[in-house]
Amino acid sequence: MTQGPDAEHSGDPVVVTSAPTATRVASDYAFVAEGQIPPAPPPPGSSGPLLWVRENLFPDLLNATLTLITIALLVWMLPGIYQWAIGHAILDANSLDECRQRMDELYGEGERGACWAIINERIQQFLYGRYPEELRWRPTLAFLLLFPAAAPVLFSRPAQPILVFFAVVWAVWGFSAWWPDEGFDAMTAALILGPPLIALGLARIIPPVRRFLLVFSVLFPAVAYFLIWGGSIWGPILVVATPVIAYVVYWLVERMLDDTLGEELANTLAMIASIFAVAFWLLFGVAAVDEALTRAVADTRIPDRVAMLDQVIADPEAEDAARAAARRERSDLLALDEQRAEISGLRLALEKLSTESVATPEGAKPVADFVHEDLDASPELAAASMQALSPEDQDLAEAYQTTESRLIGEQTRIWTIYKNFGRVGIEQVESAQLGGFLLTLIIGVTAIAGSLPIGILLALGRRSGLIFIRMVAVTIIEAIRGVPLITLLFVASSLLNYFLPPGTSFDIILRVLILVTLFASAYVAEAIRGGLAALPKGQYEAGDAMGLTYAQSMRLIILPQALKISIPSIVNIFIGVFKDSTLVSIIGLFDPLGVIAPILADSRWQGIYAETYVFVAALFFVCCFGMSRYSMYLERKLKTDHR
C-alpha cells in the first residue's frame, strides 16, 4: 500500500525536545528544525466543496461543457415539470372543465397544470378495478399478509425489516380503516394492534420464528385465494390438506408393500401411488368433498329456514309480497325431496336406456356411445349421423339425449339450491370484477410462485443427462422464450379452450394466469440453470461421493445453493412479469392500464390523458424500483456469503 500525502502529515505535531545528556542541542545549529512545522492547510481549492465541484463537475473542457449543457437542460425543463405536476395542479374537481376553470381562477388565464382530480376520483378503480367496494378490505388484507409470507421464502435476514414494515403498514391501515367508523372497543383494538405486535415480537426472535413463517408461506396461497375470491371455505382447506393425503397414501402403500416387494420398490411404488392420489384428489376429490360438506351443511340449515319461512307466512303483519315470496321459497325447499326422487327416477331410466344399442352404418353401437360420440359433433355431422339411423333408433337416441339432459339439469338445479344454503364462507367475488393494481399483483405473484416449481423442473431437465428429457426441456424453454408474451396472451384469450376437453371453459383470468405462469417458468428455468452452472463441480461430486441419490443430492446440496444464487435474477424476472402484466389490457382485462380507457370515455373527463398515464407509470415505478433495489441488496448480501 502506498502512503498518501495524508499519511505523512497525520498525527499531532511532536515537538522535539533536546536530550538532557547532549551537550549540544539542535537549536545550536541554524539548519536544524527545533520542532515539526505544523501542517499547513491544503492549498485553496484542493479540498472542500470547491474541490468536489471542480473534480466532479469541471475536470476538463469536455466535462465542463457536458455539465453546463446538462444544467441548462435541467433549468429549462424542471420548472415546467414542477409547474405542471405540482405548481399549477388541481386536486379536487368534478370534471375537466371545472379543473380548467379553477386553474384559470387560481393561476391566471390559460395557465395549465395537471388535473389530478381524476386520479383522486378514480383511485379505487386503479387499485381494485370493479372489486365490490365494501369487500375491498379483503384484497388489502391479502396484500399485507403477502409480506410475512414472502419473507422467509426470499431470505432469512430481510424478514426482520419486512415484518417491521408489515407492522407499521397494518397499524396505519388499521387505524384508517376501522378507527373512525367503529369507534374504540376491545375487538377493534386487538385487530389493529394485535398483528403488528405479534409481527414485532416475531421480528425480535427471528430464528425460531422462521419455521413458523415458512408454514404461513405455504398456507398463504390458500389464504389469499380465499380472501380475494371468497366463496366456500372448504375448497381452500381441502386443497391445503393435499400433503396430508399424499403422506397418508404414501405411508399406507409403503407399509403394505414393504414386506413383499423390498424397500426400494415399495418406496417407488408408494411415491407413484401418492402422486396419483394427489392428482385424483385435486381433480375430483376436492370438488366431491366440497359438495358433500356443503350438502351436509345445507341439510342442517334447510329445516331452520323452512321454520323461519313458516313464521313469516304465519305473521299477520307481514306484507303480501313478502308472504308470497316466503311461500314460494318454502314450496321450493319442500320440493327438494321430490326432486331427489325425480333424479333417481331419471337415473334409473337412463341406466335402462343405456343397455340398448342402435344400428349405425358402421354396426351396432351402445346408445350412450352414439349420443356422446356421433352426436357430439358439428350440427351438420350430427344431423347426418341421426339421419343414418332407423326411425326407432332415432327415437331411442333422442330419448336418451333428453333424459340425460334433464337429469343433468335437475342435478344442477338442486345443487344450486344446496350451494346457496350450504355455503360456509364469505361472499364470492367473480374474476371479472378483479382489476386494477390488484390484478397486476395477482398475476405477478401467481406467476412467480407457480413458475418456481415448474422452472426448477425445467432447469433440472435441461441439465439432465437423459437426452430425451433434456430435449423436451430445451424445446419448451426456447419455444416460450422465443415468442412475445402477447402471442401467449392471445393463446389464453382465444386458443386455450380448444386444447381442453370439449365443453371445459374457465374464466379468462385463470387462462391468463396459466399462460403467464408458463411464460415466467421458462425464464425462471434459465435463471436457475445459471445458478446450477455457477456451482463448483465439486459440489455435485461431493453429493455423489456421499452416496446420495440424485433426488437427495439435488434436494440437500445442489438446489439450496443454486436457488440462493438465482434469487436476485428471479426477483428481476418477477419485476419483468409485473411490468409485462400490463399487456393483459390488450386482451380486454382491466389492469391499471386497462381501466384508463373506460375512464377516458367518461364525457366529464374527455380530453385528459397525461395524468392517468403518469399516475400509472408512477405506481409501477415505485413498486419496480423498490423491488430492483431489494434485488441489488440481495445480490450484495449473497456475494458476501460466497466470499
Added chain:
Amino acid sequence: MKTSILIGTVAAGALAAGLAGAGTLDDVKAKGFVQCGVTTGLAGFAFTDDAGDWHGFDVALCRAVAGAVFGDANAVKFTPTTGKTRFTALASGEIDVLARNTTWTLSRDVDLGFDFLAVNYYDGQGFMVPTSLGVSSAKELDGATVCIQTGTTTELNLADFFRVNGMSYEPLPIETNSEAQQNYLAGACDVYTTDASGLAATKATFENPDDHMVLPEIISKEPLGPLVREGDEKWGDVVKWTYFALLTAEEYGVTAANVDEMIANPPNPDVARMLGVEGNMGEMLGLPADFGAHAIKAGGNYGEIFEAYLTPLGISRGLNKLYTEGGLQYAPPFR
C-alpha cells in the same frame, strides 16, 4: 403461489364442464342466469353507470331474455367483449348470447358457425368529419386519413368504398371506440367511420357536437342483431321469440306499464298468446307461459327501449320503425 388452488378450481371447472354439454337453455336454467356478451362500452348500446350496472339498447335485449327465462330482468351477467374476442367468447361457451351490434354477414353466419336470430337494429356505415373540414360528401374524401376500428366489417366496407370510387386513403386502425375518439378529436385523422348509430352516439358525447357532422353517404348495410352458437335451435328460438315479443308488444301497444292490464284483458288473440293468457307458446319454447309478459316488464317494448337509450343520442328510428309505420321491423305472428 395459488397454483394449487387453481388446480382445484380447474378441477371444479372440469367437473362443471362434464355436466355441461346439454342444450344452452338447460345450462342457462341450471346456472340461474344468462351470460350475455356486450361491447366494452358504446354510448346508447351498452355502458355502465356509476354503480357498475349495465344499461343500453343491447343490454336491454339481454335483460328481456333473462326476464323471459327467469321472470327476473336481473338474472343476467354481462361479459364485455372487444371486436376481437367476441366470437371466441361465444364459440367457447363463455357467453350464451352475443348482443353486441354485430353485423349479420354470410361468412359469420355460415363459416364462423353462428346463428343470427334477428335484426334488432338496421344500421349502415357512415362517416363523421369536423365541419371545419369543409367536406359535404364522402366522395370528396380522396387522400384523407380515416380512423377505423379494427376487427369489424367497417374496415372491409371502407376498403371497398374507396376502391370502387377510385380514391386513395390512409387507414388509421384503432382498437377501441374511446381511442378512436381521442385520435379523431386531436385531428390525427380527418374522418371517423363506423356504424351511423355509433357515430351519432359518439358525436353526442363530444364537448361541441355541432362542430362535427355525419356525411349523408351510408356505404354499407349493417343489420345488427343478437347471435348464438349454431346448432342450438332451442336456445336460439328463446332469444328470437323474446325479441319478437318486444316487437309485437310495440305493435299492439303493450308497454311495461300496462302489461298487467293487458294480461287481464288482452286486446287481441295474438297479444293473449304472447302474454301467455291463451295457448301454450311458453311451453313450446321450454319457458314459463308468461315469458312474453316478463320480457316486456324487463325494460319495455322495442319502442320503449329505443326511446330510452337511442333517442336521447339524437338517433331517429328510420329503418327501425315498425313495418306498420314504413320501417323494417316486423315480427312473425305468435301462433
Added chain:
Amino acid sequence: MATTEAADPRFAKGDRPEPSFRIEMLWTDARYRSLFLQIIAFILLMLAVGWLVNNTIQNLGRLGKDFNFGFLFTEANYDINQRLISYDSQSPNWQAALVGILNTLLVAAMGCIACTVIGVIAGVLRLSKNWVVSKLMLVYIEAVRNVPVLLQILLWYAVFIEALPKPSAFRAKADAEPEATLWFDMIAATNRGFYLPRPVFEQGMTLVGLTVLASIVLLFVFNWARKNYQNAYGAEMPGAMIALAMLFAPVAGLAIVSLLFPVALIEGGLAQIPANLGAAIGAQEFALLAKAAGAVLVGALIGLVLWRAPISSMRVLILFLPGVAVYYLLGEPMTWIYPELKGFNFMAGDDAAIYARNSLMALWLALSVYTGAFVAEIVRGGIVAIPKGQTEAAAALGLRANRIMSLVILPQALRVIIPPQISQYLNLTKNSSLAIAVGYMDATGTLGGITLNQTGREMECILLLMAFYLAISLTISAVINWFNERVKLKER
C-alpha cells in the same frame, strides 16, 4: 431408502446380483434406468400431446371448423397504411402477413440501431466522473427500466398526437399566418407523423452510389493490407497514406472502370465531369470547381483527422467522403421535393411524401429508449468488468489512451457486452409486437389482428405468428452461440 451397502442383507450374505435381467433392474440398475425413465417420459409426453390434439380436433369438429391454411390465399379485403411492398385490399392474406412481417423487421432494425446508440452513450456517460451527467443517466436508466414498456409506447403516442399540430394548422389562413411551419422548411411534423422530403435522383447518382460501394470494398482491402504491413514491418502503416488512398482510390478506380464500360455503368454521369469543369472555367464561374476542389481538400483533412479519432468506428465516416466529393463534382445530381399540404395531407409534388407515421415513431422511440436503458447497464457492466490492471498494464507498455481503449479494453469488454446485447435486440423485436396498442401494422397487427378477425382462423393465425417470432429468436440465438463459440476459440 438411504441404506448403506454394508447394511444391505444381500451384500451381507455375499451373493452378487444375478447378471441376467430382472424386471426391477429397470429402476434399480443404472444401465437400464435412464433408458427406462426416458421411455416412460416419452410415453407420458406422447399421451399428453395426443390428449391435446384430440381435444383440439374434437373442439374444432364441434364448431364445424377445420384446420387449413387456405385462407392465406384468399383476398385480404382490407387496406394497410404502411407497406414496404406493393399491396392493396385485393391482395391475398399471405401478402398482408408479409407486409406486417416487413413492418416488424423495419421497426426492429430501426430500434436496434437507436437503442445501441442511446445505450452506449448513456452507459459511457453513466461511468463518467462528471457527477451531474452520471446522476442524470442514473435517473434516465432507473426511470425507464421500471415503467412498463406498453405504457411508454402509449405515452409517446399520446404526446405525438396531442402535442404536435394537425396538418390543417400548416394551411395559410386568409388573414393570418399558418399556425405551424415546416422544420427547416423540409420536415412537416404533424400529429399524424413526420413528412420528409422525397429525394429525386438525377443522372450521375449511380456514380455516387458506386463510389460509396467502392469505398466500402476498399476499407476491407486496406484493413487487410494494414495488417500485413504491420506483420511485415512491425510498425503501423502510416495513417495518412491510407486516408488519402481511401479518398482518391474510389474516384480513380471509377474513372478507370468508366473508361472500360462507359455507357452501361454510369448513365453518362462521368461524361458530365469534363462538361461541368469546362462550363465552370469557360463561364468564368469558379464556384463549381472551387466546390469540387474544396470537397476533396476538406475530405482529405477530415479523413486524416478521423483516422486518428479515438473511437475506431468513427473511421466508418471516411467511407462517405469520396462519395460526397463525387457528388459535388457531378454537380449535385440529387434534389429534394419538399412536402407541401395538398388536400387532407402532405404530399411531395404529386407523389406521396416520405412519411414516418406517428405509430412508427412512437413505437420506435419508446422501444429504443426503453431498451437503451438496459443496453446502458450492459455497456457499463462490460466496461466495469475489465480489471483496472489491464488499463495499467497497457499504459505501462506505453500505449496511448485511445489505443488502450481500442486494443485492450474494448475487445475484452465486447466479449462481455455482445451476448446480452444481442438478447436485448431479441427482446426489442419481441416487444415490437406491442405495436397493436398504437395501430402500427406489424405482423401482430395484420396476421394476428385483422386477418385473424376477418377470417376467424385463430388457431392458424396465432400459430403462424408464433412461428414467425420463434424463427427470429432462434436465428438470433444461433448468432449468439456462434459469437460465443468464436470468442471462446480465440481465448486459448
